[in-house]
Amino acid sequence: MVQAGRRLVPLAVVLAVPFLSRGSSGRYQSLVDAGLVGLAVVVGAAEWIVTRWRVQAGVLRLETGLLRRRTTQLPLSRVQSIDLVRPGTARVLGLAEIRVRSGGSREGDVRLAYLAAERAEHLRDGLLNLVRGTGPAPSGAESHLARVSTGRLLACTPLRGAILWPTLAALAVLVWGRQLSLGGGGVAVATTILVVVGTGVARIVSSQFGFEVAHTRDGLLIRGGAVGTFTETLALHRVQALRMVEPLLWRPFGWAKLVADVAGGQRRGDEDRAASGRIRTLVPVAPRAEVLRVAESIVGPAARAAGTPPPSRARLKAPISYPLLRAGLPGDYAMSAVGRFRRLTTIVPLSKVQSVRWVQGPVQRRLGLATVHLDAAGGRRTGAALRDRSSDEARELLQRLPGLCAAARQSAPDVLAPVP
Amino acid sequence: MLTLRRGQVGAGAIALLVVGVGLSFTNLVLGAVLMVAALTVAGLGLSYVGRRFRSWGYLERVEDLLVRRGVMFERLSVVPYGRMQTVEVTAGPLERSLGLATVQLHTASAASDARIPGLDRSAAADLRDRLVGRGEATAEGL
Numbered sequence: 001m002v003q004a005g006r007r008l009v010p011l012a013v014v015l016a017v018p019f020l021s022r023g024s025s026g027r028y029q030s031l032v033d034a035g036l037v038g039l040a041v042v043v044g045a046a047e048w049i050v051t052r053w054r055v056q057a058g059v060l061r062l063e064t065g066l067l068r069r070r071t072t073q074l075p076l077s078r079v080q081s082i083d084l085v086r087p088g089t090a091r092v093l094g095l096a097e098i099r100v101r102s103g104g105s106r107e108g109d110v111r112l113a114y115l116a117a118e119r120a121e122h123l124r125d126g127l128l129n130l131v132r133g134t135g136p137a138p139s140g141a142e143s144h145l146a147r148v149s150t151g152r153l154l155a156c157t158p159l160r161g162a163i164l165w166p167t168l169a170a171l172a173v174l175v176w177g178r179q180l181s182l183g184g185g186g187v188a189v190a191t192t193i194l195v196v197v198g199t200g201v202a203r204i205v206s207s208q209f210g211f212e213v214a215h216t217r218d219g220l221l222i223r224g225g226a227v228g229t230f231t232e233t234l235a236l237h238r239v240q241a242l243r244m245v246e247p248l249l250w251r252p253f254g255w256a257k258l259v260a261d262v263a264g265g266q267r268r269g270d271e272d273r274a275a276s277g278r279i280r281t282l283v284p285v286a287p288r289a290e291v292l293r294v295a296e297s298i299v300g301p302a303a304r305a306a307g308t309p310p311p312s313r314a315r316l317k318a319p320i321s322y323p324l325l326r327a328g329l330p331g332d333y334a335m336s337a338v339g340r341f342r343r344l345t346t347i348v349p350l351s352k353v354q355s356v357r358w359v360q361g362p363v364q365r366r367l368g369l370a371t372v373h374l375d376a377a378g379g380r381r382t383g384a385a386l387r388d389r390s391s392d393e394a395r396e397l398l399q400r401l402p403g404l405c406a407a408a409r410q411s412a413p414d415v416l417a418p419v420p
Numbered sequence: 421m422l423t424l425r426r427g428q429v430g431a432g433a434i435a436l437l438v439v440g441v442g443l444s445f446t447n448l449v450l451g452a453v454l455m456v457a458a459l460t461v462a463g464l465g466l467s468y469v470g471r472r473f474r475s476w477g478y479l480e481r482v483e484d485l486l487v488r489r490g491v492m493f494e495r496l497s498v499v500p501y502g503r504m505q506t507v508e509v510t511a512g513p514l515e516r517s518l519g520l521a522t523v524q525l526h527t528a529s530a531a532s533d534a535r536i537p538g539l540d541r542s543a544a545a546d547l548r549d550r551l552v553g554r555g556e557a558t559a560e561g562l
Contacts, residue, residue, distance in 0.1 A: 354529035356498040365494075377528035402484050402498050409502070 053112060055130065060100060062110045074102050074110050076131050080262075081233055084124055086117070088227040096120035100127065128218055128233065142221065145297060146283050146290045148211040152255070156285040157201050159249040161342075170194045208284040215297050220282065234280055236298055238262050241348045241376040241383060244291060248341040256291040258283040260298070261378045279378075299347050305330035307337060310369070314388035317363045327386035329397075332408045334374050336384040348376050348384045350401075350408035358398045360391075370394035374401070433462035478536050483558070485525065485551070487534045499534045502558035503527045507551050509544050523547050 051064040055076070062072045083099045090096060095114035102109060115123065158164060170190040177186045209226035219235040241261040250256065260280045283291050295303035307326030315322045326337035326345075334353070337345045357373040364370055368391045376383040386397065436458035444451025471491045479486040484500040504525055511521040515537075521544035525534040539547065 354503045354527040355500070355532040355534065357531070357533060358496040360494045362492050373531065375527070375529035375531040378530065380531045382529060383531060398496065398498070402500065406483060406500065 053110070055127070058130070060110055060127070062112070072110050074100060076127075078102055079127075079131050080238060081235065082124055082127050082131070083233070084120060084231040086225075086229045090114050091228060098124055098127075124231075132218065143215045145213045145215055145220075145294045146286050147213075148208060148224075148284050148286060150209065152285055153205055153208055153211075156250060156253075156255055157204050159247065161247060161249070163197055163201060164249065166193050167197050170197070208281070211281075211284050213282055213294055220294075220298070222280070222282065232280070234260065234262065234282075239298055239349070240352045240378060241346055242295055242299060242303075243347075244295065244343075244345040246288075246343040246345075250285070251343070254288050255285050256283075256288050257281070257285055258291045258294055261376060261382045295347065299333055299349065300331070302330040302333035302335060302347055305333070305335050305347075307335050310388040311390045313367050314369055317367055317369060318388055321387075325387050327384070327389060329404070332404075332411075334384045334386070334401075336386050338385055338387055346384045348374050350374075350405045351411075352376050353383075353401075353405045356398065356401045356405070358394060360394075364388065372397045372401070433458045433465060436461060473538075476537065480550070485534060487536060489535075495533065497533045499525055499527060499532055500558070501551065501554040503532075504551065504555040507548050507555070509548050511541065511544075521545075523551075525551065 046066050047064065050066050050069075051062070053060070053062040055061070058076050060074045060076060060079075062074075064070055064072075080101045083101065084096055085099055086096045090113075093114075094117050096117045097111060097113035098115065098120055100110040100112070112120075112123075114120075158167070170193040173186045173190040177190070180186075206226040208224060211224035212222070214221045214223075216233070218233050219238075220233070222230075222232045222234065224230060239260045239262065243259045243261070245257045245259065246255070247257075258281075260282050262280050283294055286294075292303055305328050307328035307330075310322070310325050310327070314325065318325065320340045321338065324337055324339045324343050326335070328335050329350075332350050333347050334350060335345065335347045337343060353374045354377055355375045357375065358370055359373065360370040369388045370391050371388060372386040372394050374384045374386070386394075389397065436454055440451045440454030440458055442451070443454060468491065475489055475491050475494070477488040483502075484498050487497045487499070489495055505528055506526045508524045508526065509521050510524065515521060519541055520538050521541045522535060522537040523539060523544050524536070525532070527534075536544075536547070
């Protein structure tokens with residue numbers, strides 16, 4: 001199959017619409033507006049004329065640029081995911097963007113913007129088939145896993161620590177500010193905080209609105225968005241680590257969040273910011289059982305492994321977090337639970353472990369404890385931390401794990417868990 | 421105190437020594453006490469530096485590299501050769517003047533901690549070549 005075309009809709013149209021729809025006041029204002037729109041149209045049209053893309057011999061090729069020609073070539077074998085993104089304006093116009101992500105840096109990604117929505121969907125399916133190297137997927141091969149209800153989304157967002165504490169502080173200032181004679185400055189600061197927090201809430205709610213996860217033969221299909229929408233496919237073998245997060249204030253309701261760390265390409269040790277961009281939210285908020293079901297579809301029964309607590313003398317070293325500490329090696333996976341107030345459960349496939357580290361601090365040495373880290377591809381905190389295990393257990397882990405990881409690497413199939 | 425570097429210990433000791441010498445012109449007892457303190461700090465610092473130096477170690481195994489370091493916080497890293505993304509040899513001005521170099525292994529994880537400082541430059545180059553060779557033989561995808 002050779003797909004080729006220049007049938008991208010000029011970006012200018014999408015850019016220009018907000019200008020046109022804005023009410024303009026005064027003669028000069030409208031002149032300026034017209035000029036801006038004209039400029040956008042000219043630039044967009046030029047860009048549109050010089051942009052071509054094609055798929056040939058297993059390589060996706062995008063040529064663009066008027067003055068500086070830029071050719072991006074992406075072998076389909078290196079494609080990590082193909083996402084469908086529809087920002088608000090594009091959605092109004094019935095357009096969509098296809099984003100083909102490669103393993104490497106952001107610059108290696110190919111963006112086909114914008115296509116008619118229907119055509120974009122066709123093209124996405126076609127590209128997925130090419131990447132997979134098989135025919136079209138049988139229709140209906142999609143099993144629903146989890147869905148975020150609007151009510152729960154609205155209820156859980158204010159319960160995030162980053163939202164709740166600033167709001168409470170700001171409200172406290174507004175209510176008792178006069179008694180404390182903070183004056184107008186306090187009120188201004190409090191109002192600003194409330195506005196910023198409100199914007200944050202709106203952004204979270206709009207991006208996680210209608211969030212839905214389903215299992216397909218290409219991996220997990222993630223959909224969502226209120227104003228702009230997105231459809232992403234996450235191949236299961238790209239998951240480097242799974243993290244289930246249970247914030248303190250969510251725990252009474254039994255809610256949890258599920259996040260996957262996704263492989264980037266080569267990354268140097270100091271590029272933590274790039275790493276943080278390689279995180280996919282799989283379930284923004286759902287009851288624990290539902291989150292576990294999604295996790296199970298990725299790592300199998302290891303998702304439900306409870307792990308064992310560290311020896312009780314670890315209480316002396318970690319008095320607050322001790323009740324939450326767990327670790328275990330269920331099957332070909334490692335699991336760990338850590339946290340003082342919010343519980344963070346991490347599951348790492350042994351086949352994805354990059355390195356094993358054993359660490360023993362002075363207090364741990366006194367108590368005969370040690371921590372074993374299993375590092376997965378990504379940032380400094382990606383991976384499982386088997387905290388405060390007994391020295392003997394830690395030593396045994398350190399001796400066994402490299403061999404277990406090597407064996408898991410050799411036997412790892414492309415897809416970690418079968419479609420249920 | 422835990423992460424006190426050689427430089428800080430040295431600077432502290434020298435500062436104490438200078439103040440001690442200065443004071444010894446006016447107040448002999450206080451000056452002497454300060455000088456003794458400075459010598460003690462310098463001694464402790466040197467012994468800590470020595471222990472830090474001796475804590476570094478590495479071992480090339482068949483399938484992976486072991487790197488050990490740390491006095492207060494002891495650390496031992498195991499990095500399989502197949503997981504190496506890059507091997508880096510660096511030599512700062514001080515290291516260069518002493519004919520030394522540092523070999524660092526990078527994996528796809530930013531947390532991997534495999535740095536071997538203070539190698540002879542030729543030994544560092546040899547180690548790098550061996551590591552790269554083993555990495556190629558056992559390279560694996562992500």
